[in-house]
Amino acid sequence: MTITGAKKKEKIDRLAEVTARDERGVSLWQEAFRRLRRNPAAIVGAAILTVFVLVALVGPFLVPYGPTDTMGIREGVIKPGVIPGPSGDHWFGYDHQGRDVFSRMIVGARQTLLVGVVATLIGLAVGALIGGVAGAAAGLGGRWGRMVDTVLMRFIDMLLALPSLLLAVSIAALLGASLTTVMIAVGMVSVPVFARLLRGSMISQAGSDYVLASTSLGVKKSKIALTHVLPNSLAPVIVQATLTLATAIIEAAALSFLGLGNPDSAVPEWGVMLADAQPYLGVRPALAIYPAVGIIITALGFTLLGEAMREALDPKLRK
Structure with missing residues (x-):
């Protein structure tokens, strides 16, 4: 074989290898990750969140x-x-009580992250429980299942009828001002979103071919719902959890701003810092600007990443 023929054979083998690799099946999450790596919004959002988590x-x-x-x-x-401003020793200056603002911003990031994550997990857990039961009952439960679905969804409709911030303020006012109260209040606000989303996703999955095949083989409907329908319905819920983190941080800051958060203002939290700065806007407005910018940038990071994930996972939105 000549040198030219050997080179041609090597190119053909390499092309065949690439073609075989491209034709090999990939999972939904692998394909979504490929799209995320090519999405500038996802990269920016991930970078913002990485910095935020490391700082926290x-x-x-x-x-x-x-x-x-x-x-x-x-x-x-x-x-x-x-109130002295930034200096070489105090990068963000002092606050009205002579505390270092830079140190309080850094420590407050941990409190903000904790509130956002825990509140989202509360909403996800309760919403997924209600939505999962309703979706399984409506899609696989027959007449009695549809009755269960109706009762649960009317409860969700009652929660949806109330404005989210009003519902959060009402819950926080009933439970008393504390950081735990803020987490519960913000988490309960997101329950209807998760419940509706998971229920709809499970109902759409209930008509799939694999459900029909499992039913024809005699598999119990409860097992089909837990081991097949539910796992295949979680992708949009996970994306929504990322988006909910952004709103949870904003709503938690709003409750703290209204005085329903941690009653001890010495414990740094961005919403509390924003409220404490209001009487001193004429003297040093930067005291309000620092926590406000932190809240905005963090919420932006979660929103960019969440929207990019939704686009990567939803076939209708794929570019």
Whole structure:
């Protein structure tokens, strides 16, 4: 075989290998991950969230000053109508009580992340339980199943009839001001969204061929719902959880701003910091700008990543 023939054979073998690799089946999540890697919005959102999570987890151990240390008052630099701004030692300056704002922002990121994640998990758990039962009952449960679905969905409709912020404020007011109250209130607001989404996804999956095949083989409907229908219905719910994290952070900050969050303002949290800065907007508006920008950028990161995930997983939105 000549050298030219050998090169041609090598190219043909390499092309055949690439073609075989491309024709090999990939899972839905693998294909979605490929699309996410090519989506600029997903990359930007992931970068923002990576920085935010690292700051929230590692930052509190590296802050230069204690977030509750009133060093400005002790040093005599805080005076009526005077709040020093950024300097070489204090990058974001002092707040009205002489505390280092940069240290409080870093430590407050952990509280904000904790509230957003726990509130989303509460909403996801309760909503998935209601939506899963309703979806399985409506799709596979017959006449009695449809009755169960009707009762559960009317309860969800009652929650949807109330404005989300009003519902969160009502729950927080009933339970009393605390960080745990904020998590529960914000989590309950997202319950109807998760319940409706999972129910609809399970009902659409109930008419699939694999469900018909499993039923014809005599598999119990409860097993079909738990081991086949439910796992195949979770993709849109996971995407919604990413989007809900953004709204959870904003709503938690709103409740803290209204005084329904942690009653101890010494514990840094971005919503509390935003509320504490209101009386001093004329003296130093940056005290409100720092936590507001932190909330906006974090919510933007979750929104960008969530929208990109929805586009990658939804066949109707794929480019």
